[in-house]
Amino acid sequence: MTDNGRNPLREGIHTFVVYVEDKPGVLNRVASLFRRRAFNIESLAVGPTDRPGISRMTIAVKTDDVVARRVEANLYKLVNVLRVENVTHLPTVMRDLALIKVKADSSTRAQVLQMCDVFRARAVDVTPDSLIVEITGTEEKIESLCEVLRPFGILEMVRTGRVAMTRGSDVPSTNPEFVAARVPNGSAS
Amino acid sequence: MERKGAQIVWEVLTQEGVEVVFGYPGGAILPTYDAMLDYPVRHVLVRHEQGAAHMADGYARASGRVGVAMATSGPGATNLVTGIATAMMDSSPIVCITGQVPSTAIGSDAFQETDVTGVTLPITKHNYLVTDVEEIGPTMREAFYVARSGRPGPVLVDISKDAQIASIEYVPADAPERLPGYRPDLRALPEEYEHALELIEEAERPIILAGHGVMMSGAMQILIDFAEKTQIPVTTTLLGLGGIPASHPLNQGMMGMHGESWVNHAIQEADLLLAFGMRFDDRVTGNLKTYAVNAKKIHIDIDPTEIDKNVRVDVGIVGDLRETLEILLPQLTQKEHTAWLEHIDELRGDSAVRDIQSLPDTGALYAAHVINDIWRITEGKPIIVTDVGQHQMWEAQYFKHEKPFTLITSGGLGTMGFGLPAAIGVRFAKPEDEVWAIVGDGGFQMTQAELSTCAQEGIKINVAIINNGFLGMVRQWQEFFYGRRYAATPMLSPDFVKLADAHGLLGLRVEERGQVEDAVRRAQQEPGTVIIDFRVVQEDSVYPMVPAGADLDAMIRRPSSIVETAEDELVGGGR
Numbered sequence: 001m002t003d004n005g006r007n008p009l010r011e012g013i014h015t016f017v018v019y020v021e022d023k024p025g026v027l028n029r030v031a032s033l034f035r036r037r038a039f040n041i042e043s044l045a046v047g048p049t050d051r052p053g054i055s056r057m058t059i060a061v062k063t064d065d066v067v068a069r070r071v072e073a074n075l076y077k078l079v080n081v082l083r084v085e086n087v088t089h090l091p092t093v094m095r096d097l098a099l100i101k102v103k104a105d106s107s108t109r110a111q112v113l114q115m116c117d118v119f120r121a122r123a124v125d126v127t128p129d130s131l132i133v134e135i136t137g138t139e140e141k142i143e144s145l146c147e148v149l150r151p152f153g154i155l156e157m158v159r160t161g162r163v164a165m166t167r168g169s170d171v172p173s174t175n176p177e178f179v180a181a182r183v184p185n186g187s188a189s
Numbered sequence: 190m191e192r193k194g195a196q197i198v199w200e201v202l203t204q205e206g207v208e209v210v211f212g213y214p215g216g217a218i219l220p221t222y223d224a225m226l227d228y229p230v231r232h233v234l235v236r237h238e239q240g241a242a243h244m245a246d247g248y249a250r251a252s253g254r255v256g257v258a259m260a261t262s263g264p265g266a267t268n269l270v271t272g273i274a275t276a277m278m279d280s281s282p283i284v285c286i287t288g289q290v291p292s293t294a295i296g297s298d299a300f301q302e303t304d305v306t307g308v309t310l311p312i313t314k315h316n317y318l319v320t321d322v323e324e325i326g327p328t329m330r331e332a333f334y335v336a337r338s339g340r341p342g343p344v345l346v347d348i349s350k351d352a353q354i355a356s357i358e359y360v361p362a363d364a365p366e367r368l369p370g371y372r373p374d375l376r377a378l379p380e381e382y383e384h385a386l387e388l389i390e391e392a393e394r395p396i397i398l399a400g401h402g403v404m405m406s407g408a409m410q411i412l413i414d415f416a417e418k419t420q421i422p423v424t425t426t427l428l429g430l431g432g433i434p435a436s437h438p439l440n441q442g443m444m445g446m447h448g449e450s451w452v453n454h455a456i457q458e459a460d461l462l463l464a465f466g467m468r469f470d471d472r473v474t475g476n477l478k479t480y481a482v483n484a485k486k487i488h489i490d491i492d493p494t495e496i497d498k499n500v501r502v503d504v505g506i507v508g509d510l511r512e513t514l515e516i517l518l519p520q521l522t523q524k525e526h527t528a529w530l531e532h533i534d535e536l537r538g539d540s541a542v543r544d545i546q547s548l549p550d551t552g553a554l555y556a557a558h559v560i561n562d563i564w565r566i567t568e569g570k571p572i573i574v575t576d577v578g579q580h581q582m583w584e585a586q587y588f589k590h591e592k593p594f595t596l597i598t599s600g601g602l603g604t605m606g607f608g609l610p611a612a613i614g615v616r617f618a619k620p621e622d623e624v625w626a627i628v629g630d631g632g633f634q635m636t637q638a639e640l641s642t643c644a645q646e647g648i649k650i651n652v653a654i655i656n657n658g659f660l661g662m663v664r665q666w667q668e669f670f671y672g673r674r675y676a677a678t679p680m681l682s683p684d685f686v687k688l689a690d691a692h693g694l695l696g697l698r699v700e701e702r703g704q705v706e707d708a709v710r711r712a713q714q715e716p717g718t719v720i721i722d723f724r725v726v727q728e729d730s731v732y733p734m735v736p737a738g739a740d741l742d743a744m745i746r747r748p749s750s751i752v753e754t755a756e757d758e759l760v761g762g763g764r
């Protein structure tokens with residue numbers, strides 16, 4: 001069985017953009033849903049939107065297309081969830097941001113900075129024996145940078161998790177049909 | 190008008206038309222209890238908050254309205270949990286109102302503080318913590334709306350004590366309007382209907398799986414019209430019993446673990462399943478890998494998360510069942526499925542010989558006989574509430590439900606102790622109807638304290654205790670799957686007749702089949718609650734049985750003579 005030539009049962013990372021009411025406990029409700037239904041969260045990023053009272057989450061889930069549809073439907077079922085988009089198969093910009101504190105003294109600093117240059121990462125803090133490097137990009141790009149920095153000694157690292165936005169001018173948050181019901185396509189064939 | 194938060198609670202309850210609240214007071218809910226005296230709502234004092242939740246649940250299931258339970262913070266609130274989870278599993282609309290410690294103390298491990306919105310988050314449809322008196326009115330309205338709309342379910346409103354005490358200028362709100370993210374009224378895409386129609390037209394061996402959703406959407410009549418026009422046989426889930434009259438010629442009976450053998454065979458042989466408002470519970474499907482493998486599947490359900498959850502379907506139609514059938518039915522052509530219906534009849538005939546009703550009367554008191562006799566003597570008129578276990582399955586098999594909402598039972602959670610309190614709730618929902626609780630000796634003892642509630646409230650229900658001296662259903666599993674090692678299942682019970690007496694109620698004991706009729710009639714005539722202790726055969730089992738996780742047609746069948754039951758090997762494998 002294929003959907004648009006894809007195998008719906010092949011596992012992959014699905015990315016959901018989720019708009020929620022900015023109320024106490026909403027993050028807990030979302031997290032609880034994933035735990036309760038044993039959906040596998042890879043990463044979850046949350047922050048405010050340009051609209052007061054509405055937050056935006058990017059949730060990456062490792063699963064197949066059939067379960068992904070159930071994830072979407074389950075998210076919709078939460079009373080405080082306003083809109084869910086599975087952007088996995090849409091043209092989308094996806095970014096992760098990392099801050100990496102790496103050992104670098106006068107003997108290695110130049111080398112480290114050179115590596116950062118290759119990855120278009122920037123040094124945002126310098127001390128005599130360390131650097132903080134900031135990088136944004138896909139998870140793969142960040143992981144590759146980590147690979148090359150590891151020999152110098154990574155002291156500390158923090159990542160935001162994936163954030164995503166679809167390309168083009170069709171902006172869901174300004175759509176007047178913002179809360180219109182969307183029925184997950186129930187067909188399996 | 191100036192109102193305290195506590196008064197606003199009752200203002201909204203009155204506005205919602207609530208007639209009765211089941212509850213138990215305590216410190217954090219005291220202001221609300223104090224305000225209660227000034228409002229015309231009946232309060233039923235329960236003996237344990239679990240009972241309050243089950244009563245609200247029973248009330249809701251029998252009436253189709255929202256049931257209300259009330260409790261204090263901490264232990265009061267946590268005692269509700271089993272009842273809330275029970276309502277959640279079976280989509281029963283209840284609103285639970287709990288008191289919470291003052292908002293200034295929240296988070297400090299104050300006396301009787303429990304994070305009850307945290308505790309109940311996964312077992313409520315939605316819940317609220319209210320710490321601002323301004324929010325009490327709108328939140329309560331919203332709670333009722335959420336509980337009853339879409340796929341119904343329990344909603345909990347936790348109100349801090351200071352919010353109950355504070356006063357505001359209160360203006361009753363009309364309808365809740367603040368729910369931008371809530372969509373109870375989803376509809377399917379047009380192509381799904383077309384695809385469904387094609388599959389129905391093409392099918393040669395179709396079967397309808399009618400669930401609880403039939404009754405929740407009020408689709409009873411259109412289900413019959415649909416089945417008659419298309420001549421498609423109907424089978425129901427446990428919670429679907431009554432959705433189509435038991436005597437309807439197209440109704441084949443219950444499916445699943447303890448369903449009719451011919452039904453399970455028919456499902457396995459079908460080429461099209463039409464799942465109407467049912468959720469393919471594992472008690473219904475058995476082994477999913479071998480479940481109806483040759484059948485196409487159409488699933489109509491109001492909850493999109495149910496589509497493709499357990500069984501992958503060919504067509505998923507999200508929407509209210511009645512509305513969906515109203516769209517589909519006029520587009521369908523008249524059909525005959527003579528060969529298929531005859532085939533199911535043959536399967537049925539083959540099973541009838543094994544039926545306990547066909548076996549000679551040895552004078553012994555079999556639970557199935559008792560339940561069938563109650564059905565016969567009461568002419569099937571009462572509303573039956575069951576507990577959980579063997580008696581529940583025999584009820585499903587031997588009490589023939591002609592009307593909807595006449596079987597109230599805990600299906601999804603299988604909560605022992607549900608029966609008695611839920612029957613009390615049903616009593617309030619249906620004051621004119623005869624109400625029987627059919628319970629096991631084990632489950633009855635879990636909530637028997639609610640007998641005091643019956644006595645104090647002066648209400649009338651009939652309680653048939655199917656007393657087999659065992660936790661029967663577990664004993665049956667031990668017999669079948671654990672070499673008859675009866676670990677912790679033999680159960681000593683109090684003298685139930687004396688127990689009734691201690692409550693000032695009538696208790697009767699029945700030890701022989703010949704005494705059943707008199708006892709049932711005596712109970713019917715008694716104005717107060719009656720307990721009948723039916724001392725039934727101890728080691729009888731419910732047949733057929735699909736062992737958990739086994740293929741649906743791999744049923745353990747009743748040995749063809751009852752006398753052999755004790756020693757006989759189990760007959761497995763179906764036909």
Ligand SMILES: Cc1cc2nc3c(=O)[nH]c(=O)nc-3n(C[C@H](O)[C@H](O)[C@H](O)COP(=O)(O)OP(=O)(O)OC[C@H]3O[C@@H](n4cnc5c(N)ncnc54)[C@H](O)[C@@H]3O)c2cc1C
Nearest residue numbers: 400401402406426427445446447466468491510600601603
């Ligand atoms: C000891 C024991 C043995 C059991 N054995 C069996 C057995 O042999 N056979 C059996 O069937 N069950 C059995 N059960 C019960 C079983 O566990 C389930 O509770 C039952 O099968 C669920 O039935 P359901 O899916 O119809 O109802 P629910 O679980 O209540 O599901 C109802 C479905 O209808 C949908 N719905 C609600 N409103 C609407 C609407 N307006 N329009 C459309 N859809 C709607 C809901 O979204 C939901 O998907 C047993 C339980 C116990 C405790």
Ligand SMILES: Cc1ncc(C[n+]2csc(CCOP(=O)(O)OP(=O)(O)O)c2C)c(N)n1
Nearest residue numbers: 578579580603605629630631632660661662
């Ligand atoms: C609260 C709770 N605890 C345990 C169980 C597991 N359980 C299911 S059926 C059953 C036995 C019920 O015995 P009884 O009430 O005597 O009814 P019978 O099966 O004998 O009719 C048990 C223990 C349950 N369903 N609910």
